[in-house]
Amino acid sequence: xxxxxxxxxxxxxxxxxxxxxxxxxxxxxxxxxxxxxxxxxxxxxxxxxxxxxxxxxxxxxxxxxxxxxxxxxxxxxxxxxxxxxxxxxxxxxxxxxxxxxxxxxxxxxxxxxxxxxxxxxxxxxxxxxxxxx
Amino acid sequence: xxxxxxxxxxxxxxxxxxxxxxxxxxxxxxxxxxxxxxxxxxxxxxxxxxxxxxxxxxxxxxxxxxxxxxxxxxxxxxxxxxxxxxxxxxxxxxxxxxxxxxxxxxxxxxxxxxxxxxxxxxxxxxxxxxxxxxxxxxxxxxxxxxxxxxxxxxxxxxxxxxxxxxxxxxxxxxxxxxxxxxxxxxxxxxxxxxxxxxxxxxxxxxxxxxxxxxxxxxxxxxxxxxxxxxxxxxxxxxxxxxxxxxxxxxxxxxxxxxxxxxxxxxxxxxxxxxxxxxxxxxxxxxxxxxxxxxxxxxxxxxxxxxxxxxxxxxxxxxxxxxxxxxxxxxxxxxxxxxxxxxxxxxxxxxxxxxxxxxxxxxxxxxxxxxxxxxxxxxxxxxxxxxxxxxxxxxxxxxxxxxxxxxxxxxxxxxxxxxxxxxxxxxxxxxxxxxxxxxxxxxxxxxxxxxxxxxxxxxxxxxxxxxxxxxxxxxxxxxxxxxxxxxxxxxxxxxxxxxxx
Numbered sequence: 001x002x003x004x005x006x007x008x009x010x011x012x013x014x015x016x017x018x019x020x021x022x023x024x025x026x027x028x029x030x031x032x033x034x035x036x037x038x039x040x041x042x043x044x045x046x047x048x049x050x051x052x053x054x055x056x057x058x059x060x061x062x063x064x065x066x067x068x069x070x071x072x073x074x075x076x077x078x079x080x081x082x083x084x085x086x087x088x089x090x091x092x093x094x095x096x097x098x099x100x101x102x103x104x105x106x107x108x109x110x111x112x113x114x115x116x117x118x119x120x121x122x123x124x125x126x127x128x129x130x131x132x133x
Numbered sequence: 134x135x136x137x138x139x140x141x142x143x144x145x146x147x148x149x150x151x152x153x154x155x156x157x158x159x160x161x162x163x164x165x166x167x168x169x170x171x172x173x174x175x176x177x178x179x180x181x182x183x184x185x186x187x188x189x190x191x192x193x194x195x196x197x198x199x200x201x202x203x204x205x206x207x208x209x210x211x212x213x214x215x216x217x218x219x220x221x222x223x224x225x226x227x228x229x230x231x232x233x234x235x236x237x238x239x240x241x242x243x244x245x246x247x248x249x250x251x252x253x254x255x256x257x258x259x260x261x262x263x264x265x266x267x268x269x270x271x272x273x274x275x276x277x278x279x280x281x282x283x284x285x286x287x288x289x290x291x292x293x294x295x296x297x298x299x300x301x302x303x304x305x306x307x308x309x310x311x312x313x314x315x316x317x318x319x320x321x322x323x324x325x326x327x328x329x330x331x332x333x334x335x336x337x338x339x340x341x342x343x344x345x346x347x348x349x350x351x352x353x354x355x356x357x358x359x360x361x362x363x364x365x366x367x368x369x370x371x372x373x374x375x376x377x378x379x380x381x382x383x384x385x386x387x388x389x390x391x392x393x394x395x396x397x398x399x400x401x402x403x404x405x406x407x408x409x410x411x412x413x414x415x416x417x418x419x420x421x422x423x424x425x426x427x428x429x430x431x432x433x434x435x436x437x438x439x440x441x442x443x444x445x446x447x448x449x450x451x452x453x454x455x456x457x458x459x460x461x462x463x464x465x466x467x468x469x470x471x472x473x474x475x476x477x478x479x480x481x482x483x484x485x486x487x488x489x490x491x492x493x494x495x496x497x498x499x500x501x502x503x504x505x506x507x508x509x510x511x512x513x514x515x516x517x518x519x520x521x522x523x524x525x526x527x528x529x530x531x532x533x534x535x536x537x538x539x540x541x542x543x544x545x546x547x548x549x550x551x552x553x554x555x556x557x558x559x560x561x562x563x564x565x566x567x568x569x570x571x572x573x574x575x576x577x578x579x580x581x582x583x584x585x586x587x588x589x590x591x592x593x594x595x596x597x598x599x600x601x602x603x604x605x606x607x608x609x610x611x612x613x614x615x616x617x618x619x620x621x622x623x624x625x626x627x628x629x630x631x632x633x
Contacts, residue, residue, distance in 0.1 A: 067240055071153040078146055081139075084194075091139035092194040121273055128280060132288055 003052075010052035014061075017045025025115050035111035039073075039118025047126050055130045066127065070120025077113030080106040135191030137182055138204040138257055140175045141214050144168060145221070145250030152242035162229050165242035169222040172249065176211075176218035183211040188616065188626040190259065198627050199320035203259035207623055208613035209459055213256040213386060216463055219595075220378045220470050221249045223588035227474055228371040230581035231481075236281050236369065244281065247274040248375065255383045259627055261309050261319040264387065268305065268351070272298050275380060278372045279364060290364035297360040301350035308343035311336070322627035324395045325620060334398055341396035341403050348391065352384025354444055355413040358437045362421065365436075366429040366486070370477025373429060377436055378470035382462060385443045389458060392447060393617040400450060407448035412542050415441030419549040428476045428486040428561065431553050432469070435512065438546055439465050442527055445539065449530050456614035457526035460607060464519040464599060468508040471592040475505050478585050479561055482572040488560035495562040497572045500586070502562045507593045509554040511600065514547045519599035522607065 021042035028034030050058035062069075083106045084093040094107040148168025155161035182189060183206050193202040206214070225245070232241050251270035258264050272295065279291035313319050315336055316327035328337050350357040361381070365373050388407075396403060418438025425431045443465070446458025476486065478501055483491035495502045511518035514525075524547055531539040566572065574582070599606050616622060 067153070071150055071240075071243060074146060075150045078143060078150065081143065085136070090135040090192060090195040091143070094194060125273070125276060129288075132280070132285075 007052045010049050014045040014049045017048065018042055021045070021115075025111060028111060029107065035114030036118055038111075039115040040122065042115070043119045043122035043126070046123055050127065050130060055127050059127060062123065066120045066123035068120070070117050070124060073113045073116025073118070073120055075113070077110050077117060080110035080113055083109075135193065135204065137175070137179055138189065138191040138206055139193065141172060141179060141218070142204075142250055142254045142257060144172045144175060145246045145253065148172075149243040149246035149250065152246060153240050156238050156240060156242065161237055161242055162232075165246060166222070166225045166229070168246060169218065169225040169249070172253075173215075173218040173222050176215040179206055180211040180215050182206075183208060188622045190626040198259070198629075199318045199323035202263050203320055203322070203627050204257045205259035205322070205623065205627055206257060207616045207626075208609060209386070209389070209617060210256050212459075212463055212609065212613065213382075214253055216466050217249060217252050217256065217379060219592075220375060220466060221246075223470065223592055224371050224375045224378075224474070227374070227477070227585055227588045228369075230577075230584040231369055231371050231477060239281055240277070241281055241369075244274045244277040245372075245375070248278065248379075252379050252383055256386060259321050261312070261321055261324065261391075265302065265305055265309055268302055268383075271380065271383065272302065275376065278376075279368050281368065281372070287367040290367035294360045294364040297350060297357075301347045301357075304343050304350075305347035308340050308347065311343070312340050315340070320627065321390070321394055322620070322624040325624055328395055329398060337396065338399050338402060341392075341399070342406075344391055344396070345388070345403065345406070348384045348387040349410065350384070351381065352388060352440050352444070353381045353414075353437050354410050354440055355417050355437075358414070358418070361437060362430060362433045365433040366427060370429075370473060370480065373433075374470045374473035374477065377432065377473045378466045381436055381440055382466055385440060385458075385462060388444065389447055389455075389462075389617065393450075393455070394620050394623065404448045404450050407444055408539070411441045411443075411445035411448050412539065413441075414438065414444065415542060415546040419546045419553070422553045423549060423556075426488050426560075428479060428488060428557060429473065431488075431557060432472050432476060435550065435553065436469060438550065439469070439512070441546070442524065442543065445543065446527055446530070449534060449536070449539075450618075451530055451534065452611070452614055452618055453526060453533060454530035455617055456607070456610045457523065457530055459613045459617075460526060460610040461523040463606070463610070464511070464523045464596070467592050467595050467599075468511050468520060471508040471589055471596070472505075472512065474585070474589050474592070475501065475508070478589070481577060481581075481585075482574070483561070483566070484572075488557065490567065491561055491572075492564040493566040493571050497574055501589075502558075504586075504589050504593050505558070505562065507596055509557070510551075511596050513550040513554055515551075517600045519596050519603070521600065522603045526607070 021038045024033040024041060025035055025038030046058050046062055049061060081092040083095055084091060087095060094105050097104040151164040152161045155164050188207040190203055190205045192198060251267050251274060255264055255267040276291055276295050280288055316331060318324055318327050331337050353361040365376060415438045418434050422431045422434035443458045443461045446454045479494055480486050485491050511520035514520045528540045528543050
């Protein structure tokens with residue numbers, strides 16, 4: 001697409017999309033948001049960039065093969081779910097590690113995994129479609 | 134308790150990750166087969182548990198129902214999980230012979246396993262929104278599988294498939310949203326009470342219709358089936374075999390679950406619509422098949438007509454009819470997958486799936502011809518194969534209700550099914566090759582022959598066993614139907630005794 005406004009704007013918008021997707025991912029623990037919608041927003045940023053600058057440039061901008069991102073995300077989510085087996089709890093029960101003021105949990109790991117899985121899957125599909133059509 | 138319910142879903146996804154990481158070597162293929170074998174083992178454990186204890190439920194993350202996500206297995210769910218695992222293993226083995234290194238490197242096995250995980254999740258979940266999530270997982274992985282051949286016409290089929298299925302999922306999401314707004318819960322067992330107690334029964338019927346359209350499109354019933362014949366003949370044969378066996382059945386399963394557990398307030402209205410839909414589905418499917426001359430297209434249209442029988446069982450809503458629907462579902466998955474696998478072998482031997490361009494398979498591969506007869510005649514309902522009992526129960530149930538028209542249509546469709554099956558037999562197997570080119574077994578390497586024939590033989594044996602010893606399976610289906618029509622045990626397992 002040869003639009004000056006789009007190609008200049010897309011660089012800033014992609015960065016904004018990514019930042020906002022991380023915000024949505026992190027606020028998702030107790031408010032609307034989370035990994036799924038965060039991953040969609042992040043992917044939308046690069047989809048917009050691929051419209052403006054072409055698929056090859058977008059692939060270079062992502063740096064890593066989107067399929068690998070998706071699969072590693074899935075792996076992370078599964079590991080977070082399986083971790084509760086070590087504590088002999090129900091599957092996907094959250095395990096917490098409280099370090100002073102910082103509360104870390106397998107719940108967040110799961111959400112990050114979902115974020116990456118969705119991000120990778122959507123980009124794989126959209127890039128593949130744009131290349132063949 | 135929860136792990137036996139969660140593992141059938143988690144194993145396919147673990148396998149998907151492993152298969153993707155190993156995709157560049159032969160190990161990836163083996164990981165897929167190994168993972169499918171593991172899924173089969175857990176599925177057997179699950180069904181043994183269900184047979185032993187009745188309905189079992191587990192809460193994901195330890196959040197109690199109706200707040201957390203519940204996994205539930207009754208007879209129907211457990212049987213569907215088992216059959217998914219059987220189909221998964223069969224097709225995973227069969228894929229070894231068809232899927233080349235290009236598709237494997239693209240991530241075929243990972244997508245295939247994600248699809249199986251999504252199907253299993255849809256069968257086990259006890260939460261309506263979670264069901265929606267599994268539908269999305271199914272949609273994404275099936276889209277990947279459709280385009281993996283990379284051919285132009287495959288993309289065409291895939292885009293039609295995704296567009297129409299997206300409409301269905303949006304409708305499903307809207308219905309679920311309305312339902313949550315009206316009742317404050319999406320736990321299916323909890324919804325049963327909440328929907329019945331709702332003061333606004335008109336709204337409930339409206340939501341029921343939205344879900345009926347959404348699930349109906351997934352199940353490919355009349356008049357929402359257009360995406361199916363447009364896409365099922367385009368991908369790899371292994372892909373269309375697993376689609377044919379499992380994907381539409383997820384829609385049928387969702388219909389069966391929702392319209393026995395939740396929306397039973399206005400059966401006269403909803404199930405009357407289902408009745409007419411099922412009759413038209415049966416007829417249009419079988420007539421569409423009669424007009425086709427491509428091996429896979431004929432089989433695709435027959436999926437539609439067979440879906441009609443299952444929905445009919447649900448629409449009649451008597452214990453016998455619902456039992457027939459459950460039995461039909463289980464029998465059909467095995468038979469249909471097998472027919473697509475046989476179509477794949479026939480394509481490999483003759484080089485085409487156009488029935489008028491091929492022939493001579495009987496002389497080259499008599500074993501394949503014999504193995505085609507079993508699922509083909511089972512599909513048409515010949516005694517003593519499994520399809521005969523499935524049709525017998527459905528027709529019997531409609532006669533019990535005095536629905537002569539329904540029984541007549543069901544029998545007529547069976548007759549027309551024979552027409553299509555004999556057409557395939559006559560064109561592909563019986564007649565000589567039109568160009569005099571005799572297909573040769575030597576075109577298939579020995580290893581590929583084993584990988585393709587063992588799953589086909591195994592599925593054919595299952596069809597024969599179900600047909601020859603139907604009583605155990607019918608008894609199982611009866612128990613499944615009882616649980617569907619009187620979900621007290623289901624609700625109690627999910628919510629606990631106190632809130633029954």
